[in-house]
Amino acid sequence: MARTWSGATSLPARPPLATAVRQLLLLLALSAVLAAGRWAVVGPRLPLRADPADYEVELSAPTLEVPLARRYYDEGIHLFIDTREEGPGVVDTVPGAFVVRPDLFDDDLLALLDIVSPDDRLILFGDGNLALANNVAARLVQRGYPNVELLKGGLAAWREAGGPVSPRTPAVAP
């Protein structure tokens, strides 16, 4: 018990961490209620249990580290393929890269038929993970382009490693 200036006694102050834990539980409960409410009201609802089939991606091509990709870029033997779909953040790319997007795969590939041959060595890249590039790689291999590699880390890693970029021009296909 602490004594105040007026002589009255007061309860000792609660330790900061005890207060923090009590407040934390309150905030977690509030967050859980809000998250549950949002999940119930706002669609489309994400199922509460994840289906592993939705998440497992087997790579269809070998991966390539950025330093080696930069060496290939300097040698000029390989062709770079940008697999990112159009979006607000998609403004630059590897200079000279062609665009082959998963959602417009056939149109984009058709536009490149005279430029890219099955013998060419292709380096595919996406945003920061391999999902997009892997999707395009699987379909390119199916269409007879066996020399496909996936750039690890995508354009983000390329940019971070100081790789050159240039503005991405609109793709040939709509």
Next chain:
Amino acid sequence: MKRWLSMRWLSLVCRLVVGGVFIWASLDKLAHPAEFAKAIHHYRIAPYALLHPAALLLPMVEAVAGVALVIGWQRRGAALACAGMLLVFLVAIGSALVRGLDISCGCFNTDGGHAVGLDLFWRDLLLLIACLPPLLAARGGFGLDRDR
């Protein structure tokens, strides 16, 4: 150290910075829970049973804790929540770095975004340190709490 922690302005600045970062980080995840679930999965540390509940709950905790820090309501609890989340993020980033995973972090943008790297580790560590003043200071600076 104690003198620093007693500075109201320091607590206020840390609250605004950490709270602002957490609010910002929650927005895209709240809008795209399915993409955020994929971002969590890329770390390969969460079992499938926890993947979607975490993708639904974590952004809301980020948003609530961020707003609470900014407005100075339940600031110790909010700072503890942010510190706890940052610890989890640090473990996730560290384990991804150790395992050599090549993934985007899913921090602010569920559609690609920043690749996991040491810079992210240091950034989250700085944010974790910034949680200490609002967590431990006797007075939290301007806000709704009575101990401002």
